[in-house]
Amino acid sequence: MSGQTFREDLKEKAIRWLEENRGIVILFFVLPASLIFDLFVRVRIWVNRKFLEKSSTHENRVETIQQRVKVWNSTPSSDRKLLCTSRPNWQSLSTTFFDKTKCHQIPVDLHEILALDEKNLILHAEPNVTVAEACKYLVPKGYALAVTLEIGDATLGGLAFGVGMTTHSHKVGLYQETIVEYEVVTSKGDLLIVTGENEHSDLFYCLPWSHGTLGFLTSLKLKLIKVKPYVHMTYLPMRQEETLCRQMMKLSGAIDKDYQVADFLEATIYDKDKAVIMVANFAEVDTLKKWWKINDVTRWWKPWFYKYVETKFIGGGSEYIPLESYLLRHNRAIFWVVEDMIPFGNHWLFRLLFGWLLPPKPAFLKFTTTSAVREMTFAKQVFQDIVMPLETLDSQMAKAVELFERYPLLVYPCRIYDHQRGPQGQLRVPPKERLVPGTNYAMYNDLGVYGTPGQIKAKKFYNPSYAMREMEKFTREVGGYSFLYADIFMDEKEFNEMFDMELYEKVRKRYNCNEAFPRLYDKVKPEVDVIQISEEFAKKQK
Structure with a gap:
């Protein structure tokens, strides 16, 4: 047996063992390590807040970022790398690993809640404040973010430059609709206050879904809603006489x-x-x-x-x-993703003894991801949130089940607005025929598909590239959008058919982004050839 053959055989055995014993590995390694890691991060942030950030103002911290960008500008253009933040890939909730080693990395260590405007119901916060921190701060005061993602580790800034949606979105829309102001450091080191009404309104509409390709976010102002201490939850079974x-x-x-x-x-x-x-x-x-x-x-x-x-x-x-x-x-349970990691995780004995360790930290799961495990995340699992017109829900579910044979499925209704300003960023204006009569919005929904496809569980043939590309094709045909935190299988032409890049490209030119920041498709596409790996995976099953 050659050395290469031996290594490939060992790799296959390791992956097989990991898959067959994943729950045990996560229980005895990932969960305790996640807890220790989380404590370390919390202590580091506390020390930073106590002794560093508290000794400086928000303005001082932002000025430091501006100076670092200006230093980058002072270097010869031939020596410059594209800009990105220095936040490690594994700390984001994205499933992909953008190669930051090829970029000039700027630290953006901004973790503070800056102000609460109770009169106007506005929260002013730095971008690395997490959803969990915002909840703990706001709810006791009688407020909540208008859109609160269910994952506590998500950051307010990450959602601002990505996307967020939740069960209140049928009343307020996507997370981006709740942002009234961005504070952004540009590629030249300038500090801009960006709103939908000032001279930077074009940038305002393109920052959502931009994934850090237009500037550095240093703070944002978010709409709040008044709340009560409880919700009265009513559970309605699906009526068979109505879809x-x-x-x-x-x-x-x-x-x-x-x-x-x-x-x-x-x-x-x-x-x-x-x-x-x-x-x-x-x-x-x-x-x-x-x-x-x-x-x-x-x-x-x-x-x-x-x-x-x-x-x-x-x-x-x-x-x-x-x-x-x-x-x-x-x-x-990270919706129901943890079930595939720990099949026995919902057993009463496990919850009693180890439930306090959940959930495994998404950051730590990414931190410990090897190339073999990374391949498994898209070849043998599906993580997709997709925005599509609500009127197509029945066909959405049918298509998802046909391709992935996977339940449960998640559905959140959500408004998509027509702001009546022409191009309004990467999301296209909803067709007029889809607008709710008498309004400027159409009702879309998030379809969440998470976990191991049924074909994999049943040990049947499964081609991940075929399934994902068919789902993306369906999404484009109905006028929907894939969330870009997850792996995409589209080529750039197909990506540009799904998203409206007209205003985005104009904004990149106006704010000197083309020579300073990665392009959106390059930033969010998988760092590995998912098509090739998927096809090789499919061949091995035949």
Whole structure:
């Protein structure tokens, strides 16, 4: 046996062992290491806040970033690398690994909440504040972000330059709709205040979905909503006489703009005949009867939220959930991704003994990702959030199940606005025929598909490049968009068909980005040849 053959054989055995014993590896290595790692990060940030950031102002910290960019500008153009932040890839929630070693890296260590404007309901924060930190700060004061992602480690800045959507989005739209101001350092080291009404409005509309390819974000101002301590959650089983699409269209207000929609709306589809729609409204618990129906769903010994709903409320019901717990209800099981990592994770004994260790830190999972494990993340798993017109929901679900044979599926309705200004960034203006009558928005939805495809579990033939490219083709045909945190299989021509790059390219030219920052497609495309690896994976199954 040659040395190369031996290494390939050893690699295959290692991958096979990892797959067959993944739960044990995660339990005895990843979870404890995630806990230690998380404590280390928290201590580092605390020390930084206590002794460094608190001894300086936000203005001082931003000026340091400006000076570093200006130093880069002072070097000969032939010696310059493209700019990016120095934040390690493994600290982001993206599944890809952009090669930052080829860039000039600028530290952007900004972690502070700067101000709370209770009169105008605005939070001013630096970009590395996490969703969990924002929740802990705001909820006790009676406020919440208008769009609160369920994953606590997501950062406010990462969502601003990426995308965010949640169960309140049928009332307010995507995360980008809740941003009223960006503070951005440009490629020249200038500091800009960017709003939709000032001279930088073109940049304002292109910063969402730009993934750090137009400038460095140093702060942002976000809309807040007034809240109550609890939500009253009502679980509605899918009615067989009416499609899920029709029910979600009605409940989201997509059919009648005057329909009294709930504060929060989502659906989890467990199989073709079984789904639960969840509607929630802000509530006070002011009677003993209500108090008896309180359920803190995020307690570490409790069942994972989606499993709990499936077993207890598949036939309907209601309860009261503390608001912060509701907002982060999917955090512990990362929706249902942890089930594929730890198949026994929802067992009552595991929860009792080890539930407090969940969830595994996404950052640590990325930090420990080898090339073999990286290949497995797109060849044998699917992580996709896709924005598509809500009226196509039934065909969306059918296509996802056909290609991935995967349940559960996640559905969040969401407004996509026509701001009536011509090109409005990377998302195209919704077609007029899709606008909700009497409004300037159309109702879309997030379709979440996460975990191991059914073909892999059943040991059937599965071609990941075919499945993903077919899903992307379907998405383009219905006028939808793939979230760019996940691996894309599109070539650049197909990418430009999905997204509107007209204003983005003009903005890059106006703000001198072409020689300073990576282009969007280059920034978000997988760092490995997913097509080639997927095809090789498919061949091995034949």
